[in-house]
Amino acid sequence: MSLDTISLSGKKMEVSNKKMSFWESLYLVAIVKGLLITIRHLFTRKVTIKYPEQRRELSPVYRGQHMLKRDDQGRENCTACGLCAVACPAEAITMKAAERKPGEEHLYREEKYAEIYEINMLRCIFCGLCEEACPKDAIYLTETKVMVASASKREDFIYGKDKLVMPLEMALRNSKNKVS
Amino acid sequence: MESTVIIEKGIFIVAIFAITMIMAMYSTWAERKVAAWLQDRIGPNRAGPLGLLQPLADGLKLFSKEEFIPDTRNKFLFLAGPAISMSVALMTSAVIPWGDKLHIAGRDVILQATDIDVALLYIFGVLSVGVYGIMIGGWASNNKFSLMSAMRAGSQMISYEVAMGLAVIALVMMSGTLSLREIAAQQSGMNWNVFYQPVGFIIFLVCSFAETNRTPFDLAECEAELIGGYHTEYSSMKMGFYLFAEYASMFISSTILAVLYFGAYNYPGIEWAVENWGVNIANSIGMVVLFVKICFFIFFYMWVRWTIPRFRYDQLMNLGWKMLIPIAIANIVITGIVILLADKFL
Ligand code: SF4
Ligand code: SF4
DSSP states (O other), X not given: OOGGGXXXXXXXXXXXXXXXXXXXXXXXXXXXXXXXHHHHHTTSOOXXXXXXXSOOOOOTTOOOSOEEOBOTTSOBOOOOOOHXXXXXXXXXXXXXXXXXXXXXXXXXXXXXXXXXXXXXXXXXXXXXXXXXXXTTSOEESSSSOOOOOXXXXXXXXXXXXXXXXXXXXXXXXXXXXXXX | XXXXXXXXXXXXXXXXXXXXXXXXXXXXXXXXXXXXXXXXXXXXXXXXXXXTTHHHHHHHHHHTSOOOOOSOSXXXXXXXXXXXXXXXXHHXXXXXXXXXEEEETTEEXXXXXXXXXXXXXXXXXXXXXXXXXXXXXXHHTTOHHHXXXXXXXXXXXXXXXXXXXXXXHHHHHHHOOOOHHHHHHHTOTTOOHHHHOHHHHHXXXXXXXXXXXXXXXXXXXXXXXXXTGGGTTOOHHHXXXXXXXXXXHHHHHHHHHHHHHSOTTOOTTHHHHHHHHOHHHHHHHHHHHHHHHHHHHHHHHHHHHTTSOOOOHHHHHIIIIIIIHHHHHHHHHXXXXXXXXXXXXX
């Protein structure tokens, strides 16, 4: 068998370069056919999602804005070990560690915590490696289910703990769910 | 001339100008909407309800852009290009019969800016000046892409004008007049020329696509090869003028199509309406009918644009010279024979 006749996919088609007849070369029939196809689309359902008002349903593993988690008692999980920053291929994470003072046990789970924790959302590529690296289950990209919003200044994309840490009510709700 | 006539014509001309402008403005909006619908999208919907303020936003944007004039020897020609395009696009509307007549304050008001008896010739004359807008603009830009695009536009328009003229000759042979007013009047009721001249209509339709530089014949502004075409070097409102002129001429050529082949302001039962409802109401309906026809053709232009890809240049020339012109000539011959036979035996 010669190479020309082999079709592994079974979809091989010969290119035909036959000369068009006069009627064909007027293109009228082909154009009318095309017009009928497009006019059908005038009446089909539109696929547009009007973004800020409507949102596409995100998949359970959608990686969006990060969340620094709290545990059942509302304490921050992060211990400022810096493993996420090391793992981050985009160098998006910076942090400053601080030691937990006596009396702050209800705030931070470990003795060391992140005083400042910043992610530069312009650098971040939402790969999720920080989430994989974290030994304390502290950072997740799948929890917030929000996309990072646009802004007009570069500084506005540096998200600090105010935006990243899981809201307290959410942590309380989680713990309640667990008890019941 | 009496002053009333001058005032009447003045009002009429301003009205036509305004309507053409508004139609051109909203054609840009409609173009995007139609494009979106045909591609299963929604289209502009943020500027105002249904995006209806989008044309204003576009105008504002164009006005606020930097006015840039390239370093060319011919600043005057550079400025003249868009102006010619625009004025030519508007000039044709002078001879279009927008309706039959109205009876106001004891006088018959003819709904036409001027009724010259060689209106059809006038239209062809003005249309062929239209190419100068593009040629001059493209040449004065001092940019090889603009020049190439201008050459393309020029040769395309000249070739298609031949076929277009031949298609119209068959029509003129049938109607025996060059006055648009009479051609319109002859098509009263459902006596539309498209039923007598279907081939001529199709040729004329194809040629008007070429004349208005619309897809599939928009080789002059073929982005992939020529950047922006003849308006590559234009910015701000001069660019806007070119784009606007394209839409204005689309409106005008839809009007010409409707007037020549689709019975102008005539609708079935117009005589009955004149008798029973009076001249004013019947002819007002006629104007609305004409606008519906025009809107249909504008939609058709857009529909085609979002259906067929652009022709290759040699295909374009082949289609024009080897297909349309022979068919148009055959159409003339057949029309002539039929008219002769009809004269003899009927
Ligand atoms: S998602 Fe990836 S890029 Fe973004 S902060 Fe985490 S590790 Fe860095
Ligand atoms: S988020 Fe996890 S990996 Fe990153 S510093 Fe905190 S505990 Fe370490």
